[in-house]
Amino acid sequence: MIIEATTLILVFNQVREWLNRGDIRKERSTENMKNAINSLNLAALETKAYLTSVEKRNEPQNYEMERNLMQLWIKASADLSKIDSDSTQDLSRRCMLKGNYWADPTDWTNEQIHESNIALTTIIEESKNFHKSEN
Numbered sequence: 001m002i003i004e005a006t007t008l009i010l011v012f013n014q015v016r017e018w019l020n021r022g023d024i025r026k027e028r029s030t031e032n033m034k035n036a037i038n039s040l041n042l043a044a045l046e047t048k049a050y051l052t053s054v055e056k057r058n059e060p061q062n063y064e065m066e067r068n069l070m071q072l073w074i075k076a077s078a079d080l081s082k083i084d085s086d087s088t089q090d091l092s093r094r095c096m097l098k099g100n101y102w103a104d105p106t107d108w109t110n111e112q113i114h115e116s117n118i119a120l121t122t123i124i125e126e127s128k129n130f131h132k133s134e135n
Contacts, residue, residue, distance in 0.1 A: 029083075036079040036088065040127045043072035043095070047102075047120055066102050073099035091126055094118050 047069055053059045073095050080092035098118045101108050113119055 032079070032082040036076070036083055037127070039072070039076040039079040040091075040095070040123070043069070043076045043098070044120065044124045044127055046072055048124070051120070066105065070099045070102035073102060091123075094123070098123065 050062070050065050050069060054061060077092045077095035077099060080088045080095060094117055097116050101113070101118060
């Protein structure tokens with residue numbers, strides 16, 4: 001059985017394209033993880049800074065900042081949702097809840113925050129774990 005050169009070239013090119021798609025998926029996955037970590041860290045640190053200013057420095061509540069925090073948490077949720085794992089999907093869901101919290105913090109009780117597992121300290125700990133797993 002003799003295989004023509006054009007057939008071999010065609011097969012070779014298809015294999016190369018298939019391998020390149022795998023590389024692209026891997027790069028996209030790595031990029032998605034980096035974006036998710038960055039978004040999560042930014043939301044967590046901005047929230048921590050805001051809470052410090054309100055609770056420890058007795059600065060007035062800033063509704064514009066709370067709206068910004070809502071948007072940061074929703075972005076973190078969206079970025080996390082691009083990563084295909086059960087733990088990131090759960091964290092994505094909780095970030096969406098955190099965004100909902102910042103839409104109107106007065107709607108939430110401490111019990112609801114605890115039950116939803118959206119306490120800032122918990123999410124900061126988890127963001128550290130994601131950062132470790134990415135390195």
